[in-house]
Amino acid sequence: MKNMWIIAKKDLGSFFSSPVFYSLTSVFLILNGFIFFNILNFFSLQSFQAQQMRGGGIGLNLNEMVVEPSFHNMAVILLLIIPLVTMRSFAEEKKSKTFALLLSSPIHLIEIIVGKFVACMIVVGLMILLSAYSTGYLILVGNPEMGPIITGYLGILLMTGCYVAMGLFASSLTDNQIIAAVISFGLALFMWIIGWGAQAGGSGLGQLLEYLSLITHLEHFLKGLISSSDLVYYLSFIFFGLFLTHRVLESSRWR
Amino acid sequence: MIEVEQLSKSYGPREAIKNLSFQIEKGEVVGFLGPNGAGKSTTMNILSCIMPASSGTAKICGFDVFEQALEIRKLIGYLPETPPLYSDMVVYDYLSFAARLRNVPLKNTQSAVEQVIEKCSLKEARERIIGRLSKGYQQRVGIAQAMVHNPDILILDEPTIGLDPIQIIEIRKLIQELALSHTIILSSHILPEITQICKRVIIISDGQIAAVDSLDALTTRLHKGERLLLEVRQNSSEILEKLRALKKVNAVTEHQPAHFTIDCEPNADIQDKIAQLSLDNKWGIVELKPVSMTLEDIFLKLTLEENKVQQ
Numbered sequence: 381m382k383n384m385w386i387i388a389k390k391d392l393g394s395f396f397s398s399p400v401f402y403s404l405t406s407v408f409l410i411l412n413g414f415i416f417f418n419i420l421n422f423f424s425l426q427s428f429q430a431q432q433m434r435g436g437g438i439g440l441n442l443n444e445m446v447v448e449p450s451f452h453n454m455a456v457i458l459l460l461i462i463p464l465v466t467m468r469s470f471a472e473e474k475k476s477k478t479f480a481l482l483l484s485s486p487i488h489l490i491e492i493i494v495g496k497f498v499a500c501m502i503v504v505g506l507m508i509l510l511s512a513y514s515t516g517y518l519i520l521v522g523n524p525e526m527g528p529i530i531t532g533y534l535g536i537l538l539m540t541g542c543y544v545a546m547g548l549f550a551s552s553l554t555d556n557q558i559i560a561a562v563i564s565f566g567l568a569l570f571m572w573i574i575g576w577g578a579q580a581g582g583s584g585l586g587q588l589l590e591y592l593s594l595i596t597h598l599e600h601f602l603k604g605l606i607s608s609s610d611l612v613y614y615l616s617f618i619f620f621g622l623f624l625t626h627r628v629l630e631s632s633r634w635r
Numbered sequence: 636m637i638e639v640e641q642l643s644k645s646y647g648p649r650e651a652i653k654n655l656s657f658q659i660e661k662g663e664v665v666g667f668l669g670p671n672g673a674g675k676s677t678t679m680n681i682l683s684c685i686m687p688a689s690s691g692t693a694k695i696c697g698f699d700v701f702e703q704a705l706e707i708r709k710l711i712g713y714l715p716e717t718p719p720l721y722s723d724m725v726v727y728d729y730l731s732f733a734a735r736l737r738n739v740p741l742k743n744t745q746s747a748v749e750q751v752i753e754k755c756s757l758k759e760a761r762e763r764i765i766g767r768l769s770k771g772y773q774q775r776v777g778i779a780q781a782m783v784h785n786p787d788i789l790i791l792d793e794p795t796i797g798l799d800p801i802q803i804i805e806i807r808k809l810i811q812e813l814a815l816s817h818t819i820i821l822s823s824h825i826l827p828e829i830t831q832i833c834k835r836v837i838i839i840s841d842g843q844i845a846a847v848d849s850l851d852a853l854t855t856r857l858h859k860g861e862r863l864l865l866e867v868r869q870n871s872s873e874i875l876e877k878l879r880a881l882k883k884v885n886a887v888t889e890h891q892p893a894h895f896t897i898d899c900e901p902n903a904d905i906q907d908k909i910a911q912l913s914l915d916n917k918w919g920i921v922e923l924k925p926v927s928m929t930l931e932d933i934f935l936k937l938t939l940e941e942n943k944v945q946q
Contacts, residue, residue, distance in 0.1 A: 386735045394723055481719035481780065484683045485736040486708040633686050 383487040387495025388502070391469070395503050400464070408461050408507050415453045416514040419446055442524045448602050450514065451532045455539060455598060458504065459568050462540065465503055466547025467561040469496045470629070474555035483633070493548065493625050500544045508536065528604035535601025538614035542594060543568050545621025552628040568594075636661040636788070636818055637682070642691035644677050651677040652842040654691065659835075661787075664814045666833035667822035674842040675822040676716050679792045682820070683713040695788065709738060712786040716793050718777025722766030726757060726776055729765055730783055737784035751779040755809060771802035778809065788818045795828060807831055861925060863897040865909060868919030877916065881908060 395401045427440045473479040482492050512533075518524050543564075550564035551557075575593030578586040590596055594617075597610040637659040644651045652674035659665050667675045680686045682693055684704035693700045695707045721729055730748045739747050752761055755775045760768055765776060774794065781789055794810065795803045810832050813819060823829055829836055830850060838845040838853075846853060867874065870893040878887045878897060883905055886898045899905055906923060913920040 383736070386732070390721075390732050393728070394721065397723055476720070476722065477715060477717040478719040478721055480685055480713070480715045480717075481733065482736070483685045484708055484711070484713040484715075485733075486705050486738055487736060488705070 383491040384495040384498065387482070387487075387492055388499040391496055391499035392502060395465075395499065400468075401503060404461055404464055405507050405510065408457055409511055411457050412454060412511045413514065415457075416450055419449050419453075442518065442522045443528050446518060446522075447515070447524055447529055447532065451536060451598075451602050454508070454511065454536060455595070458508075458536070458540060458543060459572065460565070461507070462500075462504060462543040463547050463550070463561040463564040463568065466500050466544055466551055466564060467557045468551070469500065469548050470551040470625075471555050471557045471560045475557075489626060489629055493622055493629070497541075497544060497548060497622060500547070501541065504540050504544065505537065508533070508540070525604070528602060531601045531604050531606055534606070535598045535610075538601075538611075538618075539594060539598055541618045542571070542614060542621065545618045545625070546571070549621050549625045549628065552625045552632075636663075637693070637695050637820075639678075639682075639693045640691055642678070642681065642688050642693055644674075644681060644686070644689045650842055652839075655839075655842075655844055656691075657837055657844065657847050659818065659820065661818055663835060664819045664821065664833045666829035666836045667820065667839060668826065668829050668836050669822075669824060669839035669845075671824055673824075673839045675824075675839055676792055677842075678839070679713070679790050679820065679822060680715075683711055683790050684708055685713075685715075709784075710786055711788045711790055712737075712781035712784065714777050714781040714789075714791045714794060716796070718773055719780070720765045720773055720776060722764070724765055725762055726765055726768070727752070727761045729776065730779055733780040734783045737786075739784050747783055747785070751783045754782070754812070755779040756805075771798050771805070774798060774802070774806060775809070778806070782813065782817075786817070788820070789813060791819065791821045793822055793824070795823070795825070803828075861899055863899065863906065863909070864922065864924050865895040865897060865913075865920070866922040867893050867895075867913060868921055869893075869917065871918075873916070874918060877912060878909070881905060881912070 423440065423442070423445050426445070430440055470479070473482065483489075515529060519526075519529075546567045547560070547564040550567060551560040553563065554560050571592070571594045573593070575590045575596055578590040578593075580586075581589050591613070597613050600607055600610050639658070640656050642655040643653050655674075655678060667678065669675050677686075681688045681700060682695065684700050684707055687701050696710055698706045698710075700707055721732075724732070727748060730751060731744050734744045734747050735741070752758060755778055757772070757775055757779060760772050760776070765773060768776065774797075778791065778794060781791065791810070795806050798806065807828065810819065810821065814832065819832075821829070821833060833850065835847070835849050836853060837847045865878075874895065875887055875889060878884060878895060883900045884897060885900060888896050890896055897909070909923060910920060912918075913923075
């Protein structure tokens, strides 16, 4: 536990001292802000029109029309951003031969992996936190339901965990950061759209593919639903990703 | 303190080291000497538990490098061939990170880091970013990293590679100071480096040990005589006596039945006499040859490199 923190702290230090973190955060915030602005604009136009018509008293749902699409879009932007956060984790250590320092120290490989996972999660968590001003603004001026917002953030965070686990796995495969980013982006996108095969897959396989897709499970969280099936899916996804990373790093020592 | 038995490692079909066996006592300063690609780094990587061996065992302080790697890692400090430096970190932060990794308690970290900064004369560099330091300073940070937790054993892989002569002298001085209180394993492909620092040498060539001996003994062996190998069919005790009676023969040993090693003075040229002797006595000579020159070959290679360095 202590060793894990030492690794995480070191990684966080190098994140915050490099321009990569700041440029990624800026891009994330700008895209996120722009999308939020447009969604909100569309919503106000719609509610204005609804008021003009008869029955305008029935308000449009802020959660359904603003909060949910915002989360959806955030999930897409994170898909693009996270591979760039995780790509350096192991690839850079291997390239600059610093991995030998970690391997010759009295710590378990699993502590190194979890330490790096935690560091990446904190970095992405910070980005999400910085973008939360939009939700804060909604709460300030509107009257959204708090439940789906909280479960939405939980869902996004769990999904982030899956992206990060895949990113770490990709980073453990190579000593080239670009290759690591490409692989983890490909993996993440594939796990996102794997549900599209559902129609072609027939009933049994189709259900399986649908269950495997990252996005189906986020859906429930955005609706304000925490189901054990989704929790198990995300947590085992993360565990499996870290497990594969462990296997790859362990086996590379034998070669 | 360090016991290595029959250690082998192959990378795919290529065997990097073959059946290495040697022992190192506490407090010794041992040099691994050998040309590039001889298997020095592989051996050191195995000893520091970074990679497992293909076969054979290595024990450090009674702990097996494979089974009890975590215990061993507490005892050793390792400087790989490329110093494991984070180029974006400040020297001080990097050394504290290394200290924390090696289980130095938080409250002792500061004093431990101050100590190695002092020992490795890194004072001027302590607040600088590692990536911007000169190669010599970086190497010193690498050594500081290996000793920040005050380990019993230091494993230094080519600590002076790529440095200019003044830096080399500084690093050598540092290692000599460290030798007073640590067991050190050092590798090099440069002879004078070993001769200046180490008391014992393990010469590796093509993944095999060519010689393990104290430096003095090695030099005597190299410069004071030649060695012949004699194999005969007949085995009798008189052979030993008769060979010893020959002129210019220093010593004769029977290392296997009917296999004799004859140490003689340089340029003795006594092959004829031995052949004659075996004919006269009907020993049935099977083989008579000078012992393989690998050791000399290696020394020659190393001395050549030494000359290159000095130029």
